[in-house]
Amino acid sequence: xxxxxxxxxxxxxxxxxxxxxxxxxxxxxxxxxxxxxxxxxxxxxxxxxxxxxxxxxxxxxxxxxxxxxxxxxxxxxxxxxxxxxxxxxxxxxxxxxxxxxxxxxxxxxxxxxxxxxxxxxxxxxxxxxxxxxxxxxxxxxxxxxxxxxxxxxxxxxxxxxx
Amino acid sequence: xxxxxxxxxxxxxxxxxxxxxxxxxxxxxxxxxxxxxxxxxxxxxxxxxxxxxxxxxxxxxxxxxxxxxxxxxxxxxxxxxxxxxxxxxxxxxxxxxxxxxxxxxxxxxxxxxxxxxxxxxxxxxxxxxxxxxxxxxxxxxxxxxxxxxxxxxxxxxxxxxxxxxxxxxxxxxxxxxxxxxxxxxxxxxxxxxxxxxxxxxxxxxxxxxxxxxxxxxxxxxxxxxxxxxxxxxxxxxxxxxxxxxxxxxxxxxxxxxxxxxxxxxxxxxxxxxxxxxxxxxxxxxxxxxxxxxxxxxxxxxxxxxxxxxxxxxxxxxxxxxxxxxxxxxxxxxxxxxxxxxxxxxxxxxxxxxxxxxxxxxxxxxxxxxxxxxxxxxxxxxxxxxxxxxxxxxxxxxxxxxxxxxxxxxxxxxxxxxxxxxxxxxxxxxxxxxxxxxxxxxxxxxxxxxxxxxxxxxxxxxxxxxxxxxxxxxxxxxxxxxxxxxxxxxxxxxxxxxxxxxxxxxxxxxxxxxxxxxxxxxxxxxxxxxxxxxxxxxxxxxxxxxxxxxxxxxxxxxxxxxxxxxxxxxxxxxxxxxxxxxxxxxxxxxxxxxxxxxxxxxxxxxxxxxxxxxxxxxxxxxxxxxxxxxxxxxxxxxxxxxxxxxxxxxxxxxxxxxxxxxxxxxxxxxxxxxxxxxxxxxxxxxxxxxxxxxxxxxxxxxxxxxxxxxxxxxxxxxxxxxxxxxxxxxxxxxxxxxxxxxxxxxxxxxxxxxxxxxxxxxxxxxxxxxxxxxxxxxxxxxxxxxxxxxxxxxxxxxxxxx
Numbered sequence: 001x002x003x004x005x006x007x008x009x010x011x012x013x014x015x016x017x018x019x020x021x022x023x024x025x026x027x028x029x030x031x032x033x034x035x036x037x038x039x040x041x042x043x044x045x046x047x048x049x050x051x052x053x054x055x056x057x058x059x060x061x062x063x064x065x066x067x068x069x070x071x072x073x074x075x076x077x078x079x080x081x082x083x084x085x086x087x088x089x090x091x092x093x094x095x096x097x098x099x100x101x102x103x104x105x106x107x108x109x110x111x112x113x114x115x116x117x118x119x120x121x122x123x124x125x126x127x128x129x130x131x132x133x134x135x136x137x138x139x140x141x142x143x144x145x146x147x148x149x150x151x152x153x154x155x156x157x158x159x160x161x162x
Numbered sequence: 163x164x165x166x167x168x169x170x171x172x173x174x175x176x177x178x179x180x181x182x183x184x185x186x187x188x189x190x191x192x193x194x195x196x197x198x199x200x201x202x203x204x205x206x207x208x209x210x211x212x213x214x215x216x217x218x219x220x221x222x223x224x225x226x227x228x229x230x231x232x233x234x235x236x237x238x239x240x241x242x243x244x245x246x247x248x249x250x251x252x253x254x255x256x257x258x259x260x261x262x263x264x265x266x267x268x269x270x271x272x273x274x275x276x277x278x279x280x281x282x283x284x285x286x287x288x289x290x291x292x293x294x295x296x297x298x299x300x301x302x303x304x305x306x307x308x309x310x311x312x313x314x315x316x317x318x319x320x321x322x323x324x325x326x327x328x329x330x331x332x333x334x335x336x337x338x339x340x341x342x343x344x345x346x347x348x349x350x351x352x353x354x355x356x357x358x359x360x361x362x363x364x365x366x367x368x369x370x371x372x373x374x375x376x377x378x379x380x381x382x383x384x385x386x387x388x389x390x391x392x393x394x395x396x397x398x399x400x401x402x403x404x405x406x407x408x409x410x411x412x413x414x415x416x417x418x419x420x421x422x423x424x425x426x427x428x429x430x431x432x433x434x435x436x437x438x439x440x441x442x443x444x445x446x447x448x449x450x451x452x453x454x455x456x457x458x459x460x461x462x463x464x465x466x467x468x469x470x471x472x473x474x475x476x477x478x479x480x481x482x483x484x485x486x487x488x489x490x491x492x493x494x495x496x497x498x499x500x501x502x503x504x505x506x507x508x509x510x511x512x513x514x515x516x517x518x519x520x521x522x523x524x525x526x527x528x529x530x531x532x533x534x535x536x537x538x539x540x541x542x543x544x545x546x547x548x549x550x551x552x553x554x555x556x557x558x559x560x561x562x563x564x565x566x567x568x569x570x571x572x573x574x575x576x577x578x579x580x581x582x583x584x585x586x587x588x589x590x591x592x593x594x595x596x597x598x599x600x601x602x603x604x605x606x607x608x609x610x611x612x613x614x615x616x617x618x619x620x621x622x623x624x625x626x627x628x629x630x631x632x633x634x635x636x637x638x639x640x641x642x643x644x645x646x647x648x649x650x651x652x653x654x655x656x657x658x659x660x661x662x663x664x665x666x667x668x669x670x671x672x673x674x675x676x677x678x679x680x681x682x683x684x685x686x687x688x689x690x691x692x693x694x695x696x697x698x699x700x701x702x703x704x705x706x707x708x709x710x711x712x713x714x715x716x717x718x719x720x721x722x723x724x725x726x727x728x729x730x731x732x733x734x735x736x737x738x739x740x741x742x743x744x745x746x747x748x749x750x751x752x753x754x755x756x757x758x759x760x761x762x763x764x765x766x767x768x769x770x771x772x773x774x775x776x777x778x779x780x781x782x783x784x785x786x787x788x789x790x791x792x793x794x795x796x797x798x799x800x801x802x803x804x805x806x807x808x809x810x811x812x813x814x815x816x817x818x819x820x821x822x823x824x825x826x827x828x829x830x831x832x833x834x835x836x837x838x839x840x841x842x843x844x845x846x847x848x849x850x851x852x853x854x855x856x857x858x859x860x861x862x863x864x865x866x867x868x869x870x871x872x873x874x875x876x877x878x879x880x881x882x883x884x885x886x887x888x889x890x891x892x893x894x895x896x897x898x899x900x901x902x903x904x905x906x907x908x909x910x911x912x913x914x915x916x917x918x919x920x921x922x923x924x925x926x927x928x929x930x931x932x933x934x935x936x937x938x939x940x941x942x943x944x945x946x947x948x949x950x951x952x953x954x955x956x957x958x959x960x961x962x963x
Contacts, residue, residue: 019280033194034187036408038357039440043879046357074187088185092177095844098852099663100184101358101408107185126887133879135357135409136663137848138855138916139887 003067007032008076016063023047025063026073034074034104038133045132048105049073055112055131074104077111086156087111087149096145098136106132110146118154122147172676172907173840178668179687180661189406192361192378193437200363201230203423203436204282206272206289207446208264211300211516211872212313213293215262218272223285228277231430232289233422235259235271242391242425245417247483249323250633253316254514256482258391258418258425263296265313265481266516267873268445273422275434298516298872302455302478305513313481313514322479323487323512323630327494327800329569330505335470339461343545347537348941349530349921351453351478352864354523354856355884356662358408360416360447361437364423368431372693373424375401380410380662381417382624382639382699385692391421392428396692399424403689407662411856412522412702413449414662415485444882445874450866451523452489453478456534460503466546466553471498472507473534477527479512479520486520487512489527491626492703495572495804496528496617499535500579501557506569510630516872524856525618525914526703529921532616536922537940540613540929550613550926551592551814555580558615565903571801572619573791574808575902575910579615582812582834582898589896590832595816602829608819608935608953609829612927614919615812618837619805620911621904622703623789626804629796639789641709642696643717645674647781651763653678654686655717657710658695664913665845666706672841673711673907677718679744680759696786704911705789707841708807708902713787715906720783728765729757731774790904807902807910809837811850813923819931821957824950826862826928828891833919836898838910847895850915855890857920863889865943935960 005012007030014029023040026032026049038046040059047059050072077085084092087110097103106129113120113128120128125146126139134142183189208215220232235257244255255261260269272289276282299311305320313320336342362377375388379401389396407414419436426434438447457474475493479486490510497506523529543553559566561578568574595611602609627636644656655670667687675682690696699709722742729747730740739750745759757765765772766781773779789806796802812834819826833850840846863883867875876882901908921942928949929938935956939949 017280027193032187033191036191036358037193037437038359039879041440041878041880044357044884078186084182084185091185092181095178095181095848097181097184097663098665098845098848099356099358099409100180100189100406101191101356103184103189104187130887133357133884133886134852135355135411135856135884136852138851138853138885138890138893140851140890140893141844141848143887 003064005066005071006069007071008073018062018064020063021059022061022063022066023058026058032073032075036101036105046102046105048108048132050108050112053112053115055109074108077108086152087114090149090152091145094141094145094148096137096142102132102134106134106142110149113146114150114153118150120150169676170679171672171682173843175843178665178842178844179671180665180667190404191358191406191408192363192376195363195376197363197365197433200433200435201275201277202279202282203426203434204274204279204286205270205442205446206274206286206291208260208269208271208293209267210293210295211267212296212298213264214296215260215264215271216292216294219290222290223274223288226285226288228281229274229285231275233259233273233426235261238425242421243393245391245421246387248627248631248634249483249487250631251317251322251483254314254322254483258422266518268518269481270446273426275426275430300515300517300868300872302476302513302515305515306476306511313516320513321511322483322514323490323510325630326507326509327570328507329801332470332472332505332507335505336461339469340464341462342459343541344459345538345541346940347456347458347534349452349454349533350865350942351450352860352866352943353449353451354411354413355882356409356411356414359438359440359443360414360419360449362416362420362423363433363435364420364427365433366427371398373399375399375420375424376405377401377416377420378405378407378414379416379660380407380412380414380700380702382702387417388420388424392424399692401692403658403660403691405660407660410662411524412526413451415521418448440879441877444877445518448484448519448521450480450518450520452520452527452530454530458534458538460538460542462542464546466542466548466556468501468503468542468557470505471503474509475511477512478515478517480517481514482519484519485522488626488630489522491630492526492619492804493528493531494570494626494629495619496808497570498568499532500559500615500617500810502559504569517868518866518874522702524917528619529860529918532918533922533925533942536614536616537925540926551583554613554615555583571797572804575806575904576900577808577810577836578898578900579810582810582836585898586812586814586832586834586896590814595830599816602818608821608931610817610927610930612815612817612923612930613813614923614926616919616922618704618809618811618911618914618918620704620809621708621789621806622699622705623792623805625792625796625802629800629802635795637793637795639699639792640786641698641713642784642786643670643710643713644696644784645717645721647763649763649767651760652686653680653684654688655714656688656690658690658698659700661701664701664706665842666701666710668845669707669711669841670714673714674718677715678722696784703805704913707909707911708905709787709789711841711909712906713785716787717783717785720785721781724777724781724783725762727774727777728762732757732765732772806904807838809910809912809915811835811915811919813919815923815927817924817927817931819928819949821953823946824953825946826949831891831893832896833893833916834896834898835915836900837912837915838902839899839908841909846912849912850895851893853914853916854893854920855885857917858889858924859885860943861921861924862943
């Protein structure tokens with residue numbers, strides 16, 4: 001079936017089966033391969049995208065269900081070729097990753113958190129990322145990245161430019 | 163983190179270059195490889211732990227539109243060779259698809275190829291397999307006992323390996339010892355379980371006779387093993403090493419997947435890909451880790467000095483060999499841990515059962531062994547009423563005793579264990595920690611302090627292979643680096659394997675920049691494919707800082723020597739009068755007489771008439787690096803230098819347990835860590851933190867549990883629990899640096915750090931907490947349910963509830 005999705009601020013028409021997950025649609029139909037399949041049953045969070053601003057698992061919903069909502073993927077928060085968002089840059093500064101597989105999802109979760117809460121406590125950061133499993137880092141440098149990003153964003157006084 | 167010597171880039175807190183592509187979602191993982199006309203594989207799996215395959219009816223599956231092929235084990239076995247195991251067990255063949263008999267629930271029986279993965283999965287359900295159920299065995303002790311069920315009838319027993327080593331006067335030491343103690347420790351079946359499953363894409367080009375392979379792989383001699391399975395020359399297999407691997411920690415060794423898709427693409431003429439789903443990964447992906455039973459017995463004296471140790475390690479490897487039996491071998495290189503135990507008897511037994519096949523897991527058997535040693539140390543302290551740190555101090559090798567030869571033939575390179583402990587205790591007062599424990603106990607909680615001290619053998623050699631299988635005389639495990647400087651003067655370094663998050667590109671750039679005194683950010687790092695690469699044995703055995711770093715160091719020095727030689731010749735001065743600095747070379751006697759980097763590049767690339775006689779034009783060097791201290795076969799009495807370097811870690815933690823729930827909470831976590839000279843502090847810290855998180859999982863949460871019918875109970879992340887951010891506490895790392903004399907910069911390995919001691923520290927803390935109840939627990943993982951039940955039963959028997 002043919003559906004129209006609002007992805008990263010652009011309207012995209014795709015032909016999918018009703019059973020196609022949003023994750024498979026993003027990866028296979030739209031070549032947005034920053035969203036990753038980890039467990040495909042909603043636990044690991046590697047497939048996280050922003051759905052009307054909320055961090056959700058794209059493996060747990062069908063592409064057709066995304067019609068009428070605004071979807072943002074990691075490709076949508078990257079400012080431009082060779083440029084990083086403050087959150088992305090903070091992850092580089094603290095090395096908040098190793099293999100990079102859970103990283104795009106972790107960054108989108110951080111974006112969602114900071115949009116709601118510009119000054120999160122450590123506990124609030126830990127809570128926010130607790131649905132995203134990272135097997136490499138033990139989370140410490142991820143938590144530090146998000147705290148650093150929050151601090152820098154508050155300093156810029158331009159929270160809209162997450 | 164400070165380091166000896168004046169390093170400009172090494173040990174400085176620089177960013178990790180790989181990170182930029184990952185934060186924008188531009189990693190290039192295997193599922194991102196899009197070759198035109200690629201077809202997809204799904205698998206038909208055996209539902210029983212043991213069954214004879216009577217017939218396979220593929221007609222309904224093949225009748226579905228979009229379904230292209232169904233491959234069974236008979237066809238595949240006829241066309242390929244069994245996979246390499248490294249053991250001398252010819253009657254235990256391991257194949258990608260079960261042939262005649264399936265030996266564990268979830269074993270792959272047939273592979274369906276279709277236009278899409280979804281179609282292939284639909285069709286897999288339509289493949290009708292008729293099975294005849296067979297008797298099965300799940301327990302290692304039962305498998306070992308004579309007269310029981312045989313997993314591989316032709317082998318005649320379930321034993322793949324049973325070797326007893328005796329190093330030193332064990333019987334005499336035991337007879338002379340006033341005190342002895344026995345302990346049984348069980349390490350439950352868990353693994354590394356990366357968030358990216360294993361995947362492989364293969365494409366056969368019949369006009370060039372080349373099989374292109376893109377895989378999420380971390381495996382030594384991978385192209386050669388594919389070639390062997392497919393009966394091709396290895397020069398017909400081109401593995402692309404520029405695929406990012408989404409986590410591995412040892413386990414990404416999908417050789418059976420790779421031979422399977424390699425065969426399919428050759429058979430069918432189009433690219434074929436197999437990306438495991440999570441269930442395939444956990445069940446038939448052959449990616450489980452050790453399941454090991456230890457019986458430890460020690461002889462010690464009234465001061466707590468452990469004189470001798472007997473250890474029996476029984477490994478349940480699952481249905482086929484994989485790499486698992488060798489994981490009994492590597493711990494031989496650190497079998498006494500950081501202690502001066504004078505004699506050791508070690509019996510290593512590997513048996514097959516009807517469970518999923520194992521592969522290599524972070525530490526290669528060292529983490530389970532460390533639990534056994536460190537639980538034993540605590541029990542010695544407990545038996546004598548001594549403090550567990552004090553007992554360890556008394557037994558530890560002292561700084562001035564290095565290099566130190568242990569009974570099993572390995573010489574430890576360097577260490578200062580007492581200094582590391584002192585530093586940790588200076589950071590966090592032991593007395594205050596004990597007071598906090600007592601406070602928690604006063605509040606009605608159970609609370610305990612956990613200590614663990616252990617080594618990280620690093621530098622990844624394969625000496626355990628000849629030790630466990632004399633027909634396998636492997637004595638090198640080299641790695642390589644190639645560096646070239648192009649006509650523009652830019653430096654490009656080449657590595658020859660994949661990475662799974664270890665930051666090897668950063669490592670190479672840092673080391674080369676250090677030697678050549680150039681900006682690391684200006685050094686390009688690329689990955690060869692296997693047809694234009696130098697030898698590598700992949701990032702196993704905590705080895706790349708040592709081995710890739712060593713290869714890069716030597717290659718860079720060759721380049722530096724060449725530049726200096728060219729300059730001296732062009733300046734008309736003797737070589738010893740020429741000094742290299744920041745890429746330029748000057749005359750010591752007249753420093754203003756110099757040749758710049760650009761001059762030297764131009765001479766090498768364009769002006770052969772100005773080159774010294776006998777030197778090759780251009781600027782291209784390479785170095786193939788042998789493992790330091792490696793190269794020798796084991797002695798007749800089973801002694802061998804295992805690994806070149808030994809990092810040290812000392813864990814000190816406080817755990818509180820809610821007695822009503824049995825839920826342990828790690829209140830404080832301190833680790834003293836010494837891995838010699840650190841190349842990149844961000845990377846090493848991350849590895850240690852991640853290792854501790856992984857260790858928490860192995861100690862408390864993760865298990866591939868089976869029911870009595872041979873069915874794997876943990877088939878999703880809802881049953882197999884990976885630590886989330888809630889389960890991993892804040893950890894403070896206290897650094898120390900004892901350089902290794904065996905490496906180019908004094909570096910040691912760190913890729914397994916944290917994981918090697920965390921499970922032992924947690925087990926010791928929990929035992930400290932429940933000791934007042936008169937109970938102990940020595941079976942990992944220590945699940946909340948089991949702990950809660952044990953506490954309740956103990957309280958009932960004491961009338962405390």
